[in-house]
Amino acid sequence: MTSLWWIPVLPLLGFVVNGAVALVSSSRRARRGEGGGPLPYGERLFHGLVGVGTVGASGVLAFAALVPWTQQSLAGGALPVVETVFKWMFAGDFSVDLAFRLDALSALMLSFVTFVGTLIHLYSVGYMQEEEGYGRYFAFLNLFMFAMLTLVLGANLPVLFIGWEGVGLCSYLLIGYYYDKDFAVAAGKKAFVVNRVGDVGFVLGIFGVLALFGTTDFSFLESARHQLVSDTAPLSVYTVCLLLFLGACGKSAQVPLYVWLPDAMAGPTPVSALIHAATMVTAGVYLVARTSSVFVLAPDAMTLVAWVGAGTAIFAASIGLAQNDIKKVLAYSTVSQLGYMFLACGVGAFAAGMFHVFTHAFFKACLFLGSGSVIRALHHEQDMRKMGGIAPRVPQTFRTMLVATLAISGIVPLAGFFSKDQILGSVAAAGQWTLYAVGVVTAGMTAFYMFRLVRMTFAGEFRGTPEQEHHVHESPATMTVPLWILAAGSAVAGFIWVPFGVSSLLPRFLAPALAELPEHEMSHGAELGLMALSLGAAIAGIALAVRWYTGRPAPEHAGEKPPGEIVVSPAAAAFCERAGALGTLIKNRWNVDEGIEALILGPFRSIGRFLWKGFDALFIDGIANASAFLVELTGDLLRFFTTGNIRNYALGFTLGALFLVAYALFR
Amino acid sequence: MSVSPAAFLAAGTVLFVIGLVGALLKRNALSIFLSIELMMNAVNLLFLTYGRMRGDPSSHVIVFFVIAIAAAEAAVGLAVFVALFRSRQTIEVDRINLLKW
């Protein structure tokens, strides 16, 4: 058994080395007056080797740790492994160790975080090679891996919180990677600020857990499991759950804290794939699953989680229908899929939620990396209206993306089908039919916008500039190999939990780490029916998208290529016209950003302006100026004592001492 | 038979006062500094006497510190004088009144 703490520490080492080298190298370049442009090959090789190597090594360590543990666990159960590195803080009865924990939940997370993480690092080697900030990029990416692994492996809430904030920081740093672009900086700031709102909830939630259970170590889950609802003051449990959920909402981009994620696409595409699709954003789901034993004590909180999840799912999917930026579509799709996961958690199907986290990591990472490959092929063109027809030129990208798209749409037997079906099945089993309906509709919408993406990107004729068209080319092997591996993962990852208990590996594995809820039994027939329903919705969505988005100009515009126009079939155009106001609203993303601006930020700004102009400038400055004036006055008087002659001062000293001694002697 | 501690105390105090008079009346910065060294040592003597009276070896430690700090002070002070002399060609304190308003 390897030491667990090496797993996060290795990427940290990578961060230190890469960061130091990048700092030295960039300052040297700046000193020599060399401008931007790609790094020399040697430096790139070094950064790539260190970056991929440390993460890969940590992945190897992780699998070396978790494979035997998993085998043992499946064979007959294994206790969680807790490894204490040192005592972190202690006061009175309270103490927190810097400790790492390997149990079913963290093993699951660990497996795909290190796996997908390594692939994305590898992909970045090719994707980022023309970037000036290559070293900085790998340093931050390594730091992110460190934080994420700390988050996953943390054996108590404070350690988890280190990772939680660490991934937030890295997310900020990497969204703002192009720090010379205003929108990237603004997006980074937005992500940071919105995450803070959630983090307040999380921190308070940690204190709440401490107050409820007297410890922040995950052992509190055991006590929670053996607790009856009536044992605790329910209100406090609700509060804790809601606070923790607030934190999860922030990190996992749930309504209303989702607004940062679409903007986060300003970062490099591999970052979007790793942080904003596969790993970090699922931390919220992980947190809810981790504390599931607490959540089940508060059924109404669970309901809230389910409704927020379902709402987010359909809301984000609706926005995704009308986005033209390829990464924005994927971003809203991510938000929507995260909604699914919370929906699952909300109805008590934590295992199903985690299952979707697992499969989603594969196909969403694959989609993002594929989109990155497309963007790179088109010279940083992200607007799908200027794409089209490039499938033959980038065959590998196209094929892998198609697999992943089918997976996310829920086509049997790809990964997304099993996980999504598991969620919907659980919702139905819980008797939440409204939520179920929302889920099915969302599934249809998902299939529609994903195929809209594929069609607009790959089908039909090219709509960009001839120059772009000339340069379209397939990506190098460092990028296509990860794509293929992830595509394969999207295809087969679902088989760890095939329905009807044929080989229900995952639930058996996860059961010890999650809360136990009474099973809702459904007949196989009903289950099959539901499955057919969701599959049908998906196929319907696909069919519609394929019909509408032909990628060829309408017959009446044949021959011309109006760039920047969505090329749709007449039926689609007619539908859009009929949709009218609702369509516009969807296109404008339900005006959420504007609403936040008007309702929250606007008033804040007004208050701020008042405090600045009215309170600060007049009142505070008045006090400061008045006291300054007083000091000046006093100083003017006192400066006559400042003769500048040391002997005068010494005499003053002596007289003072005289006075003190006299006081001591005669008092 | 031995000497009463009061005698030591008196000797220390007299030395201290002599040092004080020197510090107040001398005009040469170096002489003032010398007087201050004398005052410190007078105080050291008092410390040792009190320590002896109370049977407390801590007094030795404190004197030790006083000496160490005096050494630091002397090094910096003398460096200041040298620097001062370089720029003003004198270290008469009456002619050095840079600290004036």
Add this chain to the structure above:
Amino acid sequence: MTPELLLFALAAGLAIVFALAMVVEKTPVRSVLSLVVTFFGITVLAVMLAAPFIAAIIMIVYAGAILVLFLFVIMLLNLNEEAREKDSRPVQRVLGLVSALALGGLLLGLTLRAGKPPVEPSTAGGRIPAVDEIPLVGRLLFSDYLFAFEAVAVLLLAAAVGALILSRRRMD
């Protein structure tokens, strides 16, 4: 008159006389030399107070290092005579003398009152005891006073660096 008293009178007398000489003397070099003799007297007094270690340290550090530094500076700056002209601040002079003497009187009163011994006075000026006080002081230095000890070490380093920087010649 016991031998101890005689020794005390000699040492204290030496110290006080040469301290006065230091103040009165106009030549800085002679002032320094007088102070050395004063320190010698103080050293003897320290030995009588059963502090031979401190006595040696005073001799080594004060006489051997600090005052030699003074001599160096005096010789470097060529300070042969103190200013001959009249003190430009007579009031300061009188006031200083008066206040210093007054303070001295008060202090004498204070110390003598404190000198009313809580311990038998016979322990004060005896022969050097057989007890070796160096390990005692050493142990105190590295236990109770460890922090102060480290702080003084840092202070000395800072002083050394500061003195170097202050006294180096400007290269421009």
Add this chain to the structure above:
Amino acid sequence: MSPAAFFLLAAVAKIAVVWAVMLAALLPNLVWMERRGAGLIQDRPGPNRVGPLGLFQAVADVLKMFLKEDVTPLYVDKLLHTVAPAILLVPALTTFAVIPFGSSIPVFGREVKLVIADVNIGILYVLALTSVGVYGLVLAGWASNNKYSLLGGLRSGAQVISYELSMGLAAIATFVTAGSLKPSAVVEWQVQTVWNCIPQAVGFVVFVVAAFAETNRVPFDLPEAEAELVAGYHTEYSAFKFGMFFMSEYANMIAASAMIVTLYLGGWSLPFVTFTGLWGGLLSIAVFWAKTLAVICVFIWVRWTLPRFRYDQLMNLGWKVLLPLSVANLLVVAWIVAMKGPA
């Protein structure tokens, strides 16, 4: 006889013995030895006219010093000019108070340790005296009112202060192993184990070099470098005052040699020999002085063999070589002692 009186008497007797050996036997003959040694090294006879082998040359020299006119130049600071040689001589003569010059002898049924004052701050006493000795040189230089003298005085002051550090640090290492600041304890330790010059070879070398510098002997005789400074700090001295400088140089040399012998060469002891009883005690005295004489011979040998350092070389050697060496030596020794645990 009361113990106190005995103590007093014994002390006086010991002082008498030491000073007799030093002033009467060693000092004058050292001058002869030095000059004869120089002759030997430079392949010439040296003084050989006064008495057999020129042995009475010393007497003649002393007489000459005493009888010459004592010139006090006009513009010197008369008081300091007179006091300075005395200040220089006193520490050299009083250093011997703490040096054990023999084991112990039984006198009237009492065992008398052959050390004048076996105080527990022995090394500090020696260092304190050395530091007082600086004043003699510096003041002589200053009081002479002569720039050569002043330069010589300043040089010697800086030199002595610089090398005192390394010397003290090197010596402390021997006290660390002995576990006491008493020189007699260091000798005891060497008697029981091994001479310090073997386990502390580094400290030994540092100490010897620093001792050369402390005594202002070649190759460290910059304060009186005749080629540059005429005669350095004693340019303005003549007759008896000059004689005192002359004497103090040799007295210092004897004291330094005695310290070297005490700290590093086993003091009065010889390997595999125990000195007991009256004769043993007397023999140990002889051993001590023989060793000291041997070291003095090294001093003389070096003087007539090596050229003088340049001033910057001197400072470099002192601060950049000897001081780090002695600190490192002290650290290593202290570490080893600490590892072994308290003795």
